[in-house]
Amino acid sequence: MDIYNRYAPFIQDYIYRSGWRTLRAVQNAAGDAIFNTDKNVLLTASTASGKTEAAFFPILSLLDEQPSSSVGVLYIAPLKALINDQFGRLNDLCEEADIPVTRWHGDAPRSQKQKLLRKPAGILQITPESLEALMINKSMEIPALFGDLRFIVIDEIHSLLRADRGGQTFSLIERLCRLAGSNPRRVGLSATIGNPEAAGKFLGAGSGKETIIPKFDGGKEVWRLSIEHFFNSAPQANETRNSVIEAAPPTAALEPATDTAPKAANPGIGYIFEHTRGKKCLIFTNSREECELVCQTLRQYSEANHEPDRFLIHHGNLSAAYRESAEEAMKDDDSLMSVCATATLELGIDIGRLERAFQLDAPFTVSGFLQRMGRTGRRGDPSEMWFVMREDHPEARAMLPDMIPWYLIQGIALVQLYIEERFVEPPKTDKLPxxxxxxxxxxxxxxxxxxxxxxxxxxxxxxxxxxxxxxxxxxxxxxxxxxxxxxxxxxxxxxxxxxxxxxxxxxxxxxAVFQENIEYTVRAGSEELGTIVKPPPVGDKIAIAGRVWVVDEVDHKRREVYCTLVKGNKPAYFGDVAGDIHTRILERMHDVLAEQKDYSYLMPQARGRLAEARETFKKAEMANRPLVHLGGKMWALFAWLGSYAFLALERFLKIRCGQRLGLKGMNSTRPYYLQFTMDVSEEEFYKIVAEEAAIDFDPLALVYEKEVPVFEKYDEYVPEELIRKGFANGILDLKGMQNRVLSWQKNL
Missing domain, CATH: 1.10.10.10 (Winged helix-like DNA-binding domain superfamily/Winged helix DNA-binding domain)
Structure with missing residues (x-):
């Protein structure tokens, strides 16, 4: 009650109107940290635990006690959709106290921005990119806007911990505070922080304040989780095995029961189609291209079954109208629509009472898995996610690496790492940006x-x-x-x-500091569908908004494509997206294959496919021998390293060891395995690579002559020598690679 009594009267009234009988543990802990210290606060709690209210109740109470003469709270969020969602909630909260809430992003009303500039007050909600624009275009206004800034709230802070966008955000925060002459406290919010101490340092860097991380009992997490595996054609893995798993889904009819089903029917998509019927679900994919294809296919299943279309789509290249339509449909508790989505619906937008989430194949990160899982389970229900892992049958003469179902093993590893260790990817602070x-x-x-x-x-x-x-x-x-x-x-x-x-x-x-492709706006009549890259010629088809369109006209000068709706399937292309997989995930994948543990969330086909993969792993003696002989001079190397240590290994073998090994024809399936031919024996391989790894060489030795490895958006304007240095010393994980190579000889 002490924290409740400290709240401003309008906050107490809001709690009463909302029908809350007690404060949650996170709200008591946040209130204690914000009311009773002058430190920064990192608030980590599960999705839908009430973190936003936990932070804003005490912040607004302090603002009510001592009003600010400028904007009092700067709220930074990674997505416009998240700002729009929180805008409504904060407005309801602040209305009675007459604390204005202003959105500042590309889709926000200009009149509201002008009003704030005339009379700075209350809460300003902004994305990092709009804050950058504000700093450049309104620099003279910064002291008046933020001269008495008390708090900076950074929502979904985990999404800013491993990329340049996070560096940009915190650089802007430091610049703003210097220019405004203010020294606000920072409050970070996230459901998925693996190393809170490291994240706390990241949050507080340059603020001159310590960061407090409140400890509290968040209660027991309850998940409904299943992983099922599908070959893209019959037969399925070990279909005769049976499994009984509490709270997991039953096996499904995998094909639409009509003769007009889509050609090359996909059993994994059929499974999703059957288990979204009569429910409100999210279907996550790892790319916008996959998202488009899945939505097209599901709509074809609806048509083939003479059912209404019940699928929507949401990703970053769609127009605001399409995205917001999907968001509104999900917020409607009576809606039984399902949305195919990418990471744009991964973060904390409240999209109402979802019954379950599907994940096609494995995400790249534990953080991504937890965020997607957390979209469900709101309003008292357990979180529920169904993984759908897919692969083609290995060809008759396939080599050993193709016999491993990498996505299935990766999905299990992600789940087990969090269950066993509460592992989530830590901040990346060692770059040369x-x-x-x-x-x-x-x-x-x-x-x-x-x-x-x-x-x-x-x-x-x-x-x-x-x-x-x-x-x-x-x-x-x-x-x-x-x-x-x-x-x-x-x-x-x-x-x-x-x-x-x-x-x-x-x-x-x-x-924006994140990489963008040259995009063309796609229009059908007066309707804006979204954007694509590399528009095809007139007469060809494109895929966007979950449907297929024929191109009528391409205006390269205005970068616009005009099209008409048609039937059919067409792969979409929105530009390349690289995955960053942590070494711990690969190490746990090794252990998944090596151990005989049963995982209660595996469905029958997934359990059967795992058994086959473990048998392959055992017969190849892969547990302690990373190098596997494939026949003749052909070898496969399983290093169990994350993306950037694996990249360092590729270069190390080619550049430092290639001549001594007689290495040829290296093929990389990053970060799972390397295939190559060599002229030396297995014992000689381990001896040579250990000798080379023990030498203390400059990381620049792993950059090819005349190579300029452009990774980030503005690298093209940076001197080549710095690009090479930044890649060698900030991207490649040389230390992780060397430690792994040296361990091989010790373990043999």
């Missing part, structure tokens, strides 16, 4: 105008994100930017944005 360094250098120069090189360096290099960047490397970057006319020297000896730089900075796409 030269692309982001370019971006923030240009942003600071664009927002501040002319300054000396020393002033620019002091503004940029003191940002916590750039703690690994040396003065020398920054000088190299600046000299290059002057050469390519992105920065110009002035007669006074200062620097300003150059003509070539202005073309970059003045484009709205500059505000």
């Amino acid at each position: 030269f692309s982001l360094l370019y971006h923030q250098t240009m942003s600071i120069l664009a927002s501040s105008g002319e300054m000396t090189l020393a002033e620019l360096a002091s503004r940029v290099l003191t940002l916590s994100t750039f703690h690994r960047i040396s003065q020398e490397d920054f000088g190299t970057l600046l000299r290059h930017l002057i050469t390519i006319d992105h920065i110009n020297r002035t007669e006074n000896g200062g620097v300003i944005v150059g003509l070539a730089g202005e073309r970059i900075v003045n484009n709205y796409k500059f505000y």
Whole structure:
């Protein structure tokens, strides 16, 4: 009751109106940390546990006790949809206290932004990209807007821990506070933090404040979980085995019961079709292309079964109208529609009472799995997820690596890592973010105008994100930017944005640091469907919004595609997306194959397929021998390393060991295995790679001659020597690779 009594009267009234009888543990713990300390707060609790209210109840109470003379709370979220969702909830909460809530993103009303600029107050909700735009275009307004800023709330903070977007966000926070002369507390919210201490350091970097991580009993998590496996054609794995699993789904009719079923019917999609009938579900895929294909196929199943279309689609390339329609349908508790989605519905949007989530194949991260699982289980029900793992039958002469169902094993590993260790991917703080360094250098120069090189360096290099960047490397970057006319020297000896730089900075796409493809807007009549890359010629078909369209016209100047709806199937293409899989996941995959443990959530076909894979693993003696002989001079290497340590291994074997091994024809299926031929024996292989790994060599030795490994959005404007250095020292996991290689000889 102590925390409840500290709440402002309008908060107490809100709790009473909502019918809450007691505060949750997270709300008591957050209230204690926010009311009784002056530290930053990292609040980690399961999805739908009430984290948002837990943070805002005490924050708004403090704001009510002592009103701010500017914006009092800056709320940063990774998605516009999340801001829109929280806007309604915060408005209801703040209305009685007359605390204004303002959205600031590309789809938000301009009038509301103008109103805030005239009279800064209350809560401002913003994405990192819109905050970047605000810092560049309204830099003179920053002191008035944020001079008395008390709190910065970062929602879904886990999504910012491993990429440049997180570095951008926290650089902007530091810049804003310096410019405004304010020193707000930071509050991070997340359901999926694996290493809270490391995340707490990340949250507080540059703030001059410690971070407190409240401990509380969040209650017991209850999951309904199943994993089923499907070959894309009959027969299925070990169909004669039986399994009884509490709370798991029954086996399903796998094909539509009509003669007009879609050609090349997909048993895995048929399974989803049957088990979404009469329910409200989310169907997660790992790419926008897969999302489109799955939605097309499910709609064809509906048509073949003479059933109404009950499938919607949601991903980042769709128009706002399509996305918001899907969100509204999901919020309607009476709706029985299901939505095919990517990570855009992974984060904390409240989409009502979902009955279950499906996941096609395995996600890349434990964090992603937990977020997707957490979309269900709101309003008192257990979280429920059904994995659907698919693969083609191995060909008759397939080699050993093709006999392992990698997605199935990866899915089991993700689940077991969290159940057994509560493992979630930690923050990535060891990068050399030269692309982001370019971006923030240009942003600071664009927002501040002319300054000396020393002033620019002091503004940029003191940002916590750039703690690994040396003065020398920054000088190299600046000299290059002057050469390519992105920065110009002035007669006074200062620097300003150059003509070539202005073309970059003045484009709205500059505000984002994540990689974007050149996109074309797709229209059907007056309706905007979304965007695609690489539009096909007139007469060809495209897939978007879960349907197939024929291209009527392509306007390359305006980057617009005009089309008409037709029937059929067509793969979509929205650009490449790379997966980043942690080494712990690969190590646990090894153990899944090596152990004889039964997992209660496996369905019969998945259990049968796992048994086959374990038999293959055992016969090949893979448990302690990473190198497996495939016949002749052909070998397969199973290193059980994450994406960037595996990438380092590929290069290490080719560049450092290739000649001594007589290595040829290397094929990589990253990060699962390598196949190659070599001229030495198994014993010689282990001896040679251990000798080479023991040598203390420069990571740049793993970059090919004349190679410029462009990874991030603005790498093309960074000097080649820095790109190479950033890749070698910030992307490749050299230490992880060396430790693994040296362990092989010890374990044999």
